[in-house]
Amino acid sequence: MAQGGLISPVxxxxxxxxxxxxxxxxxxxxxADDTAIIATSRKPALLxxxxxxxxxxxxxxLSEWRIAINLSKSTAIIFARAGRRIIQPRPVTIFVDPIExxxxxxxxxxTLDKCLTWSPHxxxxxxxxxxxxGMLGPLLNKNSDLSVRxxxxxxxxxxRPMMDYACPAWRSAARTHVQRLQVLHSKRFRLATSAPCT
Numbered sequence: 001m002a003q004g005g006l007i008s009p010v011x012x013x014x015x016x017x018x019x020x021x022x023x024x025x026x027x028x029x030x031x032a033d034d035t036a037i038i039a040t041s042r043k044p045a046l047l048x049x050x051x052x053x054x055x056x057x058x059x060x061x062l063s064e065w066r067i068a069i070n071l072s073k074s075t076a077i078i079f080a081r082a083g084r085r086i087i088q089p090r091p092v093t094i095f096v097d098p099i100e101x102x103x104x105x106x107x108x109x110x111t112l113d114k115c116l117t118w119s120p121h122x123x124x125x126x127x128x129x130x131x132x133x134g135m136l137g138p139l140l141n142k143n144s145d146l147s148v149r150x151x152x153x154x155x156x157x158x159x160r161p162m163m164d165y166a167c168p169a170w171r172s173a174a175r176t177h178v179q180r181l182q183v184l185h186s187k188r189f190r191l192a193t194s195a196p197c198t
Contacts, residue, residue, distance in 0.1 A: 139154060
């Protein structure tokens with residue numbers, strides 16, 4: 001299937017529509033061609049068995065439809081309350097390749113950590129925003145020829161969306177993590193408006 005073709009989304013939807021249905025303890029989350037397989041259990045051993053059971057069905061379906069997956073982008077993570085010790089379970093496999101257990105993973109450009117503190121995600125957002133600031137530096141400063149209105153518009157269009165992306169999910173982060181983003185936002189906005197530091 002050609003990526004970017006006019007009928008590619010329709011063909012992909014037809015493929016995905018035939019995907020094996022998950023069991024009681026397994027759910028699927030789709031967005032375009034990104035898929036998350038979510039298994040729930042209080043016991044890691046059961047979690048692995050639920051995942052393996054579904055992955056076996058998925059392997060058969062992938063082989064039947066001749067669909068390749070990128071195993072280098074596939075990871076497994078266990079979400080648990082902070083402070084709860086989880087013994088890393090045995091690896092789950094797909095096509096005899098083990099899927100690596102990780103402490104953080106990215107899904108739809110959101111960095112998820114095993115305790116859902118959102119700190120790694122906020123660090124990533126700060127890093128991206130700093131890079132964007134470097135690119136926009138000549139335009140967003142007090143010596144710029146742009147009007148304040150245009151500087152604010154540039155900031156709102158190019159910087160702020162990176163900070164706000166997926167905020168309904170990560171808004172439950174600790175106040176100290178959110179504060180780090182708020183400080184960054186305030187600095188960037190002061191630069192865009194040429195407002196004095198307080």
